[in-house]
Amino acid sequence: MDLSSINPVVLIASLMVAATPILLAAIGELVVEKSGVLNLGVEGMMIVGAVSGFAIAVTTQNPYLGMLAAIVAGALVALIFAALTQLLMANQVASGLALTLFGLGFSALVGQNYVGIVPPRTPKLDFGPLTDLPVVGRIIFGHDILVYISLLIVAATWFWLNKTQGGRVLRAVGENHDSAHALGYKVTRVRILAIMFGGACAGLGGAYLSLVRVPSWTEGMTAGAGWIALALVVFASWRPWRVLAGAYLFGGIMVLQLNLQAAGFRIPVEYLSMSPYLITIVVLVIMSSSRGRRSMAAPGSLGRSFHAAG
Amino acid sequence: MMTTPLLSLQGLTKEYPGVVANSDVTFDIGEGEVHALLGENGAGKSTLVKMIYGLVRPNAGTMRWRGEAYEPHAPAQARASGVAMVFQHFSLFDAMDVAENVALGMDNPPPIRELAAKITEVSNNYGLPLDPDRMVGDLSAGERQRVEIIRCLLQDPQLLIMDEPTSVLTPQEVDILFRTLRQLRAEGKSILYISHKLEEIRALCENATVLRLGKVVGKADPRQESARSLAEMMVGQVLHQPSREAAAPGKTLLEVTNLSLPPQSAFGTSLKEINITVRAGEILGIGGVAGNGQDELLGALSGEMRSAREAVRMAGEPVGHIGPTARRALGLLCAPEERLGHAAAPDMSLSENALLTGAYRERLVKRGFVNWGKTRKFAERVIETFDVRTPGAHVAARALSGGNLQKFVIGREIMQRPSVLVVNQPTWGVDASAAAAIRQALLDLAAAGAAVVVISQDLDEILEVADSFAALNAGRLSAPRPVQGLTMDQIGLLLGGAEGDSDAAA
Structure with a gap:
């Protein structure tokens, strides 16, 4: 095998691109789960x-315009889930799985006429001389705008969740919806909005796949990215910055797997493909065995339906 | 001329489909008055305060705040008027720190650093010290209540509503709370104090309104009444004091020696060198503030948690290593605290729930097949003997009121003629007459020669039924003392972890 053919600068630059879809989807799902809803x-x-x-x-x-449409479409699909689980009190796990199956079928139907077409190119931002810097230029200043926006969303989510009253209310709703209701917060409204934010982020992540990362449309092209995003939220123990680290780690594994193949490394691809899930399982085991801080653990009301009493 | 009351309720009525929660409730709360709201569970106290706090809107009637119309349709509006509420079941968030919890109860909280400083200041002023940076999940029940109270005080309320504030406190913590409440009254604030603990109300309140089945059935000055007369006003009938005949204790039935167990969950308590001896005909009362190992102790006795073989003995036979079903077969039965989900399966019928613990002792199962006819008869016997108010044994456990379900789960164990019965919080959330019936049944069981362990946070209950008292504190059990001659102060010290009469724990 010949590892010298793997260029670390190119590797890092391309892992950022590879990680952006799951980063976007995961940060959205993090907000959803922080509000106490599990959207599969x-x-x-x-x-x-x-x-x-x-x-x-x-x-x-x-x-x-395409990305904007993806945001709206993702939020609308999420709204179906919100209506089912928050208003009609349907089971969250079953509704989430149904949403995935519906999304896969629906997208295949809509996408029939778009197979084999090349989308308009999303330009990389040009920071002038900065982009021409060696190493740093390629890694930090050589991307399209969505990479930067995704980082911005992570920072904004962290700030909003931890430093503002709105974020505090969302965490309170997810931690104990009965207490939040007793204090007069609108549990259902908070959750519906969180679910829609999650959908918008997932939709944008999907558009990044079909418009930038691949870029073309094929049926079932997300190929499990949504599940990696879900695993990532748990892996990151519901913290935004860890989601970023985890997304880049998982993105790195995906890119590395391609590079290793190209380098003739004789390890079945499947091992690398399953590694994000394996790592997540290991993290889950470590988390549940360490009798540690409560703040490490899942939101208290995660996955529980809220019925207002009285 | 009379002064305008702070809050005046006129003919408040709230109906839910099939139930009238409040009917024509009228009373006034004056400025600087501590007003008691008395009533049994289901009397409509909670609905009434929810209307005052804007969580529920009345169907009829009016409220006036200092003479002005007052119609809150959200808690935020009630808070803006000057009403604050300390909840019965805490409205706190375990995974957040004290300052954040306080911020969540405010409408326009200041930045968290400023708030933390204010919390420290106010909490010290009222003698309720509190560290704003601690996680609420790590606090004791008394400290958690402080968080609630501080949250209210920071809003500078005129009326403080307290819903059963002392149910989870040690006697010493109750004293601290009362000192704070008297200080608030001295500052001219009014308090609406909800409780069914009559001695507290007599010590604290100058006016009382008694609710029964949603209606005002009496008003009194609690300082002029006896606890008994208040209780009878609440219940609407003459109360029977549980009674027992003194019996000579028999041979030792339950023996626990040096039982130690690690915590079962991240926030559980470990049991440390527990020693218990209970003889036939004896009732041992175990007191302690919630979370000091009550659930773990019950689990270790019932067999849900295994221990060393010799650590638990039942009539001399080691049973520490065997599970609940085998222990049941030997006559060691338990009724845990949590009615729904632990003592009974909420969505299963009463017959099915009777089967769950009675299967083998009552021979309801034969060669793996359930004898449903016999099971139903057993459930019906429990329902009849313990006066469980329900349409029948086919009703789901969830549909019963707390008191009725509690009578059923306790009755289910007693009807199986245990030789040792362990109960945790047997009358928690149960109204006075049902509680008296359950206590009488426990006394009768002991009189018939069983050994009974009553784990309870209600000290009055322990003093009423138990022969000896031991306190559970941080997983350690004090040496048992005869209940006769024990004073509340001594009990308080035991609960605080002080052994003997030393004044070191003051």
């Missing part, structure tokens, strides 16, 4: 975002 439909929301973003971008020849 991330994969479905991503792929609906991917196809609608692709379709609008091709039709208008503007990638940014």
Whole structure:
């Protein structure tokens, strides 16, 4: 094998691109889970975002309009889930799985006419001389705008959750919805908004896949990215910065797996593909065995339906 | 001319489908008055305060705040008027720190650093010291209540509503709370104090309104009444004091020696060198503030948690290593605290719940097949003997009121003729007459020759039924003392972890 053919600078730059879809989807799901809702439909929301973003971008020849459409489409699909689980009190796990299956089927239907088409190119930002710097230029200043936006969303989510009253209320709703209700907070409203934010982020992540990362439309193209995003939230123990670290780690594994193959490394690809899940399981085991801080653990009301009493 | 009351309720009525929670409730709360709201569970106290706090809107009637119309439709509006509420079941968030918990109860909280400084200041002023940076999940029940109270005080309320504030406190913590409440009254603030602990109300309140089945059935000055007359006003009938005949204790039935167990969950308590001896005909009362190992002790006795073989003995036979079903077969039965989910399966019928613990002792199962006819008869016998108010044995456990379900789960064990019965919080959330019936049943069981262990946070209950008292504190059990001659102060010290009469723990 020949590892010298792997260029670390290119590797880091491309892992950032590879990680952006799961980073976006995971940060959205983090907010959803922090509000106490478990939405297993991330994969479905991503792929609906991917196809609608692709379709609008091709039709208008503007990638940014496509991404906007993906945000709206993701939020709308999430709204179905919100209506089912928050208003009709349907089971969250079953509804989330149904959402994924629905999203996969629906996107295949809509995407039939878009197979084999090349979408408009999403330009990389040009920071002038900065982009030309060796190493740093390629890693930090050589990306399209979505990479920066995803980082911004992570920072903003962290700030909002931990430093503002709104974020505090959202965490309170997820921690103990009965207490939050007793204090007069609108549990259902907070959760519906969180679910829609999660859908919007997942949709944008999906569009990034079909417009930048791949870029083309094929049926089922998310290929488990939504599930990795879900695993990532647990892996990160519901903390935004750890989600970023985890996304880049998992993104790195994905890129590395391609590079290793190209380098003739004789390890079955499947081992690397399953590694994010294996790592997540290990983290889960470590978390549940360490009798540690309560703040490490999952939101207290995660996955529980809220019925207002009295 | 009369002064305008702070809050005046006129004919408040709230109906839910099929139930009238409050009907034509009228009373006034004056400025600087500590007003007691008395009533049994289900009398409509909670609904009434929810209306005052804006969580529930009345169907009819009016409220006036200092003479002005007052119609809160959200807690934020009630808070803006000057009403604050300390909840019965705490409205706190375990995974957040004290300052954040306080911020969540405020409408426009200042930045968290400023708030933390203010919490420290106010909490010291009122003699309720509190560290704003601690996680609420790590606090004791008394400290958690302080968080609630401080949260209210920071809003500078005129009316403080307290819903059963002392149910989880040690006697010493109750004293601290009362000192704070008297200080608030001296500052001219009014308090609406909800409780069914009559001695407290007599010590604290100058006016009382008694509710029964949603209606005002009496008003009194609690300082002029006896606890008994207040209780009878609340219940609407003459109360029977549980009674027992003194019996000579028999041979030792339950013996626990040096039982130590590690905590079962991240926030559980470990048991440390527990020693218990209970003889036939004896009732041992185990007191302690919630979270000091009560659940763990019950689990270790019931067999849900195994221990060393010799650590638990039942009539001399080692049973520490065997599970609940085998222990049941030997006559060691338990009724845990949590009615729904631990003592009974909420969505299963009463017959099915009777089967769950009675299967083998009552021979309801034969060669793996359930004898449903016999099971139903057993459930019906429990229902009849213990006066469980329900349409029948086919009703789901969830549908019963707390008191009725409690009578059922305790009755289910007693009807199986245990030789040792362990109960945790047998009358928690149960109204006075049902509680008296359950206590009488425990006394009768002991009189019939069983050994009984009553784990309870209600000290009055222990003093009423138990022969000896031991305190559970941080997983350690004090040496048992005869209940006769024990004073509340001594009990308080035992609960605080002081052994003997030393004044070191003052």
